[in-house]
Amino acid sequence: HFSMSDHGGPGVYISTPKVTETSADVNIDYHLKNDTGKPSKLQLTTLIRDKEAKVLTEKSTSLSLPAFTDTVVTIAINNIRDFELWSPNTPNVYYVENSLMESGVLLDHITQPMGFRWFSFDASNGFFINGENVKLMGANRHQDRVPYGNALSNDMHRQDMQLLKEMGANFLRNAHYPQAEEILRSADEMGFVVWEETPLVNEVTISEAHTENAMLMVKEMIKQHYNHPSIFIWAYMNEIYWAHRFKPEEELPARNAYTLELTQQLENLVREMDPYRYTAIAMHNYPLYDESGIGAIPMIAGWNLYHGWYYDEYKDFGIFMDEQRAKYPERIHMISEYGAGSDTRLYSEKPEKFDFTVEEQINFTRSLMTQILERPYIAGATLWNLIDFSSERRVDATPHLNNKGLVTADRKPKDVYYLVQALLSEEPISVLGYPFRDQWVHAAENPSDTLVPVNMYAFSNEPSLCLYVNNKLWEKSEVVNGMAEWRLLLPAGKHLLSLKPNDFGSAKQVQTTLIPYGLGSDHLDIAVNIGCHYAFIDDRTNLYWLPEREYTPGSFGIIGGKQLYISNKVGTKEDILSVHEEDPLYQTMRVNPSEFRADVPNGIYEIELLMVDYVRRYRRFADVDREINYEPGRRVFDISVNDERVIKELDPGGTYGLNVPNRLRFTRTVSNGEGISIKFHPVKGEPILSGVRIRKVRY
Structure with missing residues (x-):
């Protein structure tokens, strides 16, 4: 039978050492076991089908397996023709059916996916697949979900991938651990380039057991997921110097030396196990990565950067990356993480760094995405994160939850999701903003102040948009970097906003409330969020807490x-x-x-x-x-x-x-x-x- 004890792998490992537009060579390593006490004469059949079950090629091989042996057999199928290439735009998956028979009796059978593609990364121009230059843009993904934890159904996994696909993404980082098989099946079929990694995060432990475990995790990841055509990058380390600044000074020399040694060991292991894919680690904004030289070990330098969120300003992102490019012109650069948090109850006309308002998440993402897209040497980037995910030790506006998601923990798209969609999608997109907000409250500043200001925006990849208020044209606005914006002044009451007249599909109803100057109202209710510049809308009761x-x-x-x-x-x-x-x-x-x-x-x-x-x-x-x-x-x-x-x-x-x-x-x-x-x-x-x-x- 095909081995079932090879680090959880299928016992069948498919590689494509040579692929062109018209022909391909395929090598398949079979790990076979004969657990019986007698030699076996077997027939190994390899059959490659397309998604319609049409046979592309077939090969049969006669084998003799001695008793009680583990054997590796390599089958080469050369000069395959009449196939369709796999790429993000044309994810043509083929299926390799493998059968072992003895005297006409089927002993074992397993089917594995494969794809025909060739690819490379270039330090100046990024990623190429099948000769085409493609910018890789997408998101990281954790797999937990309210209220299921990590116990998601396959439908839930597919829903996440569909959210990514509809957003216009072509790149997924499974962070910080290999995830459900259904994610990779979906990536194969939907056309995602996948960066997969093992959970070696923040720091190392200097011990032989730690080394062995780090190596074992890499072996298991590669063996179990080797055949997926969507995987292009194996990674084995994330922000490994994160805890460095908290360690005792006397520990650092030994810790630094061990980290470099382990990184090189893991790099060697990955390249030995899979010479056809690229390797990567994810680093953060910390000088030791440059000082130690660790960034030169993997084939790809991934960067987790949060300029304008945790530190610095938006523009410093581009400055940092251009400096890295100048220092290491032969290095392949990717942005493995960037993102800002938002609480869908917080809104501000004057957002600022780390305030968790919806608007600040938009501003951060809009700026950094624009900088990434205009730099061809940045091969790709994945936003942190697709979802708001559980993080027990975390504080911030929503404690125990990392709220940098493009969608909420229960998978409702935030404003920033539609912004990214407008910047990436090739399908026409025009969506009014504020999916979680339907009310604006204004306290009059003088007796003549009788209208409620509403800053409205829409996300689109069209050149311009018209906004209609109660089916009457308000104003046409140019779309800049995925957004069109309007400043409305509306009387108190309910209003219908839309991007086309009588278009209820795009319409949004908003409620505007005026707190009159002099506060003369029988229903006066003033709630003020002291000490800040943003409104808080209690989503349980719709109580609107005004900014201070x-x-x-x-x-x-x-x-x-x-x-x-x-x-x-x-x-x-x-x-x-x-x-x-x-x-x-x-x-x-x-x-x-x-x-x-x-x-x-x-x-x-x-x-x-x-x-x-x-x-x-x-x-x-x-x-x-x-x-x-x-x-x-x-x-x-x-x-x-x-x-x-x-x-x-x-x-x-x-x-x-x-x-x-x-x-x-x-x-x-x-x-x-x-x-x-x-x-x-x-x-x-x-x-x-x-x-x-x-x-x-x-x-």
């Missing part, structure tokens, strides 16, 4: 203090305990505010104040706290409403603990035109405030 604003007479807003920034990033991005659905509200705050004032008319109002004492340092990957940490006396303050002390000596970090939210609620009757004045009186340290809600009530 400074107080102006006749309206409402904050007075005094400053917004909290840690490591040049707005807010704490910590896991706020017990309020999983409201983390962004508490993560941002104003430190040392003196007053929040709202010039409301007379009436009865419910007032809510949100605050949390925070961890002082920025923790990108925070271990889940096993118990609440307390810092008593760090900040103690009183709160008064209209000069009446309602809270005395509040100590959030001492009484409740760090990252534990405080939500204070009380009712006040406003009379004599006094409005509402909420003041913060420091006793020790500085007061803090994360949110204010003022709602008119009736009894």
